[in-house]
Amino acid sequence: MKLVVVSAGLSSPSSTRLLADRLTAATREHVDAEVEVIELRDLATEIAQHFTTGFPPARLAAALDAVAAADGLIAVTPVFAASYSGLFKSFFDVIDKDALTGKPVLAAATGGTARHSLVTEHALRPLFTYLRALVLPTAVYAASEDWGEEGLAQRIARAGRELARFMAPAGNGAVPSAxxxxxxxxxxxxxxxxxxxxxxxxxxxxxxxxxxxxxxxxxxxx
Incomplete structure (x- = not known):
């Protein structure tokens, strides 16, 4: 089974990657999966080239293939202008329209203030619903003041359990019987x-x- 993690953090280290890693660990507590992490900041040039040429360079093509072949997806973006980042949106703009159909997706975001906590519902959930993904009920938002708080840890654990539950044991897209x-x-x-x-x-x-x-x-x- 394969779990792909898409992180749109721009700095290194970044709180976006930290949240992605914690969600990955929480998921792997309940399912044995191979993990591949895609750092979008490393693919920014290739994504722009795809828009202008219509063809993905080799590294971007490999990332798009990995997402399409995944049994589950964790997608984490920083908040820019009260929504997902342009880099995050651009990556999912160039993905094949059928790549996420029926695929369980755990959506998450990071931001500097709790005022943007609904970004997972008014931006991320509609995006993945449009791509016909199975967006998990629990989305995770982490503001700067949330790190180290029990509430964030509980949301991460809950989201990880949900993703593990919806990743099919045989990798065939079916919802587990549990x-x-x-x-x-x-x-x-x-x-x-x-x-x-x-x-x-x-x-x-x-x-x-x-x-x-x-x-x-x-x-x-x-």
């Missing part, structure tokens, strides 16, 4: 397109009731 925890189910429920997740049983997993059936039951009750 039942998700209640918090995960509650986060997924509002985004279900085919039914409402009404309960989680530790032995049987999700109970999904089609919306038409739920609506009919409500009408009978009225």
């Amino acid at each position: 039942a998700p925890d209640v918090d995960t189910a509650a986060a997924i429920a509002p985004r279900s397109l085919h039914g409402a997740i009404t309960s989680v049983d530790s032995a049987e997993g999700f109970e999904v009731v089609p919306f038409a059936e739920r609506l009919a039951a409500l009408r009978v009750a009225d």
Whole structure:
């Protein structure tokens, strides 16, 4: 199994890479996976060349192939102007439109202030949803004051568990059979397109009731 980590940090060392490393470690506590880290700052020139020529240079092509072949993806960006960085967006602009389809993605970001904590929801989640990825319920944002705090460590651990759960044991894109925890189910429920997740049983997993059936039951009750 392969886990690919995309870090858009610009400095070395960077808090973006630090968060990426901690999310990787949290995921590997629950799944045995080979890890490949892609530092986008090392590919900035190649990404620009791809835009102007239409062809990826060798190093960028290898990075794009690695993302397409991954069983799970961790993507971390610093916040610029209340959104993801231009380098981060540019990389995902040149990726094949089908490369992330059905792939579990753990989205994360770093910033200087907690005021940008919703960047994972109003910028990162829509981006990966557009690319038809399976965006995990827990996204992680780390402000400067969060480092060393228990809350950040808990979010990292939770996100790592979720990614490990959604990475298929055989690498075939299927969701593992292990039942998700209640918090995960509650986060997924509002985004279900085919039914409402009404309960989680530790032995049987999700109970999904089609919306038409739920609506009919409500009408009978009225």
